[in-house]
Amino acid sequence: MIDWARLPSLSSLRAFCAFVQTGSVVEAGVALNVSHAAISQQLRSLEAHLGAPLFDRSSRALELTADGRELARALDDGFGRIATGVEALANADAQRPLNVGCTPTFASAWLMPRLAGFQVEHPGIDMIVTPSPILTDPSPGGIDVAIRFGNGGWAGLECERLLASPIVVVGAPSLFKGNTPSEPRDLVTYPWLEELGTTESSTWLAAHGLANEKVLSRTHVPGNLMLDGARNGQGVAVSTRIAVAEDLAVGRLIAVFEDRLDAGYNLVTRPGVQRAPLKAFLRWIRREAAKT
Amino acid sequence: MIDWARLPSLSSLRAFCAFVQTGSVVEAGVALNVSHAAISQQLRSLEAHLGAPLFDRSSRALELTADGRELARALDDGFGRIATGVEALANADAQRPLNVGCTPTFASAWLMPRLAGFQVEHPGIDMIVTPSPILTDPSPGGIDVAIRFGNGGWAGLECERLLASPIVVVGAPSLFKGNTPSEPRDLVTYPWLEELGTTESSTWLAAHGLANEKVLSRTHVPGNLMLDGARNGQGVAVSTRIAVAEDLAVGRLIAVFEDRLDAGYNLVTRPGVQRAPLKAFLRWIRREAAKT
């Protein structure tokens, strides 16, 4: 264990190290971006603290004493190791891929089509998109940012609205055969599709006073298949307007109900420091969202 | 060459290192003798500077991330090396013997008899006394302090009056046979003794208007033998009152002339920092001189 109290001020050690490396008080000042006077005083205070002369001041140019050279070696080693460690961290940090968590639906409908643009802008940053229907929290070394649907309120996380998007219930035109449901209750006569691990359909039904109704059928499918199924007319699905925007536009799906709630997709991050790649991604995705 | 601009503040690195070693913010504060809040802020600023999360703050006790552990290793190594270097220097410095330069006469007459007292007070400090008739300057790694006769004015050195002492011309009673000289001129009829390498006799004669007088004889002897010769009645010698005090007191020598000049012995040191053993010696010798 290091006895910090016995160490001289780190500034003075740094000044000494810089002086040794540059060979002059003036240049050491340049290296540390301070005036030569600052260096001069630090060197003096270092000598005073150690109680040993480090320089032979008999000529104009300072020369190291034997003691001084010994200390110089130690400092060069020590600070060198520290600098290396810090650099390594900065690099490792920049290179670890950026991990984005979101729902499979959002990933395929909104994120993936745009992601190429980000990678063109930031060729150095590798990415992992982790689609998962369940809420996975950002964690150090894991997910950097999650894109979640909802209206915030996740404890211990920072949340920022990315895109407002109403919840919609969709189905293929072939499913309704021109007989579009007009009441939520009408939907219980249709088969339902639901993402594995979620209960969005129940939640939606409950929100519309149909908590105890039994629907025709419920099919749980892996996330990315839910909308595929809906497009094929296999049932109705609860989704978000954003996720099905394209399908609605080309008429592949019909939105039979749309909730005007203050909900949407959010950027969810850990509070505190954000590493550089994450910051770049957040800047980019905010801009993309604003384009919509 | 280290790129100092890229390094985070050394204080924050130190705080992080202390935190790792102690395992808690509070204890790190204790180790560095600051408040826990100071540590907390430093850690935060370090994370911000590096742009990488170093801690998992999900529970109360901070836990290091993988990045954090890596940095911790680097810092522990680096600061460890630095601390070792500094310690080594402090020790080496304290152990190198203290080197005192003075004239042989002063050494044997004044310094050596008292030196035992110093070594009793400071058993850890080894000493070298380097008697030399010529002026040897204090230098790093060499003489720590010189004790010189004169009245100052040595360029580039610090000078402090230790003992006032007139110059005296002495001879053995047997030499004068009761016929003590009363005029400086009378002395040219006696044989002279002089320290090897010095010209004190000529200086003294010149100072008394006898520059061109030829004396009976001049014998140059190694320093410590000059007074021995004088005691044996082999001639007159120029010395200082201090150096012959004992001889005068017991009547072994007679001071035939005494100059009342502002001269005496001085402590001559290099300006700047003084290592611990030197400081102790200076304190001691000032006290000894004051006793006289």
Next chain:
DNA sequence: TCAATCATGTAAATTCACCTTACACATTAG
């Protein structure tokens, strides 16, 4: 040999990084 230049030293004023204080809040233990 003399000024001109260059490198370092010093003093005093200033600034800003760092610290303390004080309070808040969360977690763990009893």
Next chain:
DNA sequence: CTAATGTGTAAGGTGAATTTACATGATTGA
């Protein structure tokens, strides 16, 4: 549940470090 413990944050204070301005002494070149 309350108390004890550990960390976070804000605001304000302080001193270490820095700058500025000038001095000194060495070196260089005319």
